Amino acid sequence: MKYLVQKFGGTSLATPELRELAAQKIIAAKKEGYSPVVVVSAIGRQGDPYATDTLLKFIGGIYPEISCRDLDNLMACGEVISGVTMVAVLEKHGYKAVFLTGGQAGIVTDDSFTDAHITQVNPALINKYTADGAIVVVAGFQGQTREGLITTLGRGGSDTSAAALGVALNAEAIDIYTDVEGIMTADPRIVKNARTLDIVTYNEICQLAREGAKVIHPRAVEIAMQKNVPLRVKCTFSDAPGTLVTSAADNGSVEIKRDRVITGITHIPDVSQLKVDISGWAENDYPQLKIFKAMALAGISVDFINVHPDAAIFTVKDDVASKAVQILENMGFSPGVTPGCAKVSAVGAGMAGVPGVMASILEALAAENIKVLQTADSHSTIWCLVRQDEMEKAIRALHNYFALGE
Numbered sequence: 001m002k003y004l005v006q007k008f009g010g011t012s013l014a015t016p017e018l019r020e021l022a023a024q025k026i027i028a029a030k031k032e033g034y035s036p037v038v039v040v041s042a043i044g045r046q047g048d049p050y051a052t053d054t055l056l057k058f059i060g061g062i063y064p065e066i067s068c069r070d071l072d073n074l075m076a077c078g079e080v081i082s083g084v085t086m087v088a089v090l091e092k093h094g095y096k097a098v099f100l101t102g103g104q105a106g107i108v109t110d111d112s113f114t115d116a117h118i119t120q121v122n123p124a125l126i127n128k129y130t131a132d133g134a135i136v137v138v139a140g141f142q143g144q145t146r147e148g149l150i151t152t153l154g155r156g157g158s159d160t161s162a163a164a165l166g167v168a169l170n171a172e173a174i175d176i177y178t179d180v181e182g183i184m185t186a187d188p189r190i191v192k193n194a195r196t197l198d199i200v201t202y203n204e205i206c207q208l209a210r211e212g213a214k215v216i217h218p219r220a221v222e223i224a225m226q227k228n229v230p231l232r233v234k235c236t237f238s239d240a241p242g243t244l245v246t247s248a249a250d251n252g253s254v255e256i257k258r259d260r261v262i263t264g265i266t267h268i269p270d271v272s273q274l275k276v277d278i279s280g281w282a283e284n285d286y287p288q289l290k291i292f293k294a295m296a297l298a299g300i301s302v303d304f305i306n307v308h309p310d311a312a313i314f315t316v317k318d319d320v321a322s323k324a325v326q327i328l329e330n331m332g333f334s335p336g337v338t339p340g341c342a343k344v345s346a347v348g349a350g351m352a353g354v355p356g357v358m359a360s361i362l363e364a365l366a367a368e369n370i371k372v373l374q375t376a377d378s379h380s381t382i383w384c385l386v387r388q389d390e391m392e393k394a395i396r397a398l399h400n401y402f403a404l405g406e
């Protein structure tokens with residue numbers, strides 16, 4: 001069986017006209033001899049009747065105490081509605097189509113409700129229906145525990161569903177259809193001249209995705225990479241080739257140019273910087289250890305960590321900042337907090353060993369009078385913390401400086 005996994009995001013399915021465009025992509029694949037396995041997100045975005053955020057707002061507004069376990073049953077509804085609708089569209093065109101929930105499609109997860117991880121895929125039902133000539137449409141973003149309880153996979157989880165199915169079915173490719181032309185050098189909503197990248201490596205896109213390029217979920221990339229199944233990010237509304245994600249080492253006839261110093265600029269908004277002065281603490285009191293242990297125990301994830309002998313500096317999401325401050329104050333610390341920050345990152349596999357990249361970044365930001373609150377770097381990423389009201393300016397400044405639009 002020549003499988004092709006085709007995943008459609010919520011904005012690509014928002015109206016009957018858009019669903020028609022999506023159906024045409026599926027029908028084209030079928031005509032080319034593929035067995036398409038279609039993964040759908042919930043229809044639309046917040047405000048649309050069955051979008052995930054709308055369902056969350058509905059229940060959260062009246063019954064905020066609902067358990068994560070029960071919440072997952074509600075959140076899984078959006079994709080079911082979307083999938084059944086897509087089956088109807090395909091059948092209207094005369095194609096045999098079958099809908100499966102994530103669980104029915106064989107997606108097994110752990111029991112971390114609302115943010116479950118896929119542990120196994122048993123695609124027996126998919127194989128059965130495709131062998132029968134049907135197009136299988138699977139509800140994305142959801143799975144089922146071993147006991148049969150419904151789980152959801154966290155934000156961007158439909159990408160992960162598609163990747164897991166692609167790997168389990170040994171698909172020829174996993175196509176992620178969305179509302180932009182592919183993976184771009186920056187978020188096109190912020191940078192007007194952002195350019196679509198023709199080809200990127202799994203590692204590069206993983207890094208871009210982890211640092212905020214929400215066009216694809218990093219977990220999806222990691223899963224596809226395990227079995228080297230090519231990922232393609234494409235636009236539902238055009239015939240542009242999109243972006244091919246592959247491994248540099250095993251790219252068949254695809255020519256990969258020398259690694260780019262900077263591939264793209266990404267951003268993560270809504271973070272707070274915490275600075276904890278520990279100069280008054282005795283070394284054998286292990287103040288740094290105490291701080292990070294306390295954050296871990298409270299389930300607060302920390303990022304952008306700089307530890308010095310007399311200070312611990314890190315970021316947390318804005319919405320947990322006051323909880324973090326409270327915990328630290330209860331422990332006897334007096335943390336300084338700067339809310340409303342954003343992490344802007346320059347990502348590129350080719351920056352390792354290239355001198356002067358950090359200097360260039362600081363120069364680009366200084367030229368726009370953007371204050372840098374903190375930096376960090378790895379072999380493929382340089383992170384800068386800036387004030388959120390300067391975030392867009394910082395992204396554009398870096399995009400321009402490195403001429404990524406050309």
Ligand code: ADP
Pocket residue numbers: 008009010011012041156177178179180182183184185186187188189212213214215216264
């Ligand atoms: P979908 O509903 O199809 O999953 P998402 O909203 O999750 O769509 O992802 C697509 C959006 O990601 C685009 O509309 C774009 O604004 C945003 N985006 C952020 N960074 C990038 C980037 N580097 N390349 C492309 N899109 C990006």
Ligand code: MG
Pocket residue numbers: 009156159214215216
């Ligand atoms: Mg998405």
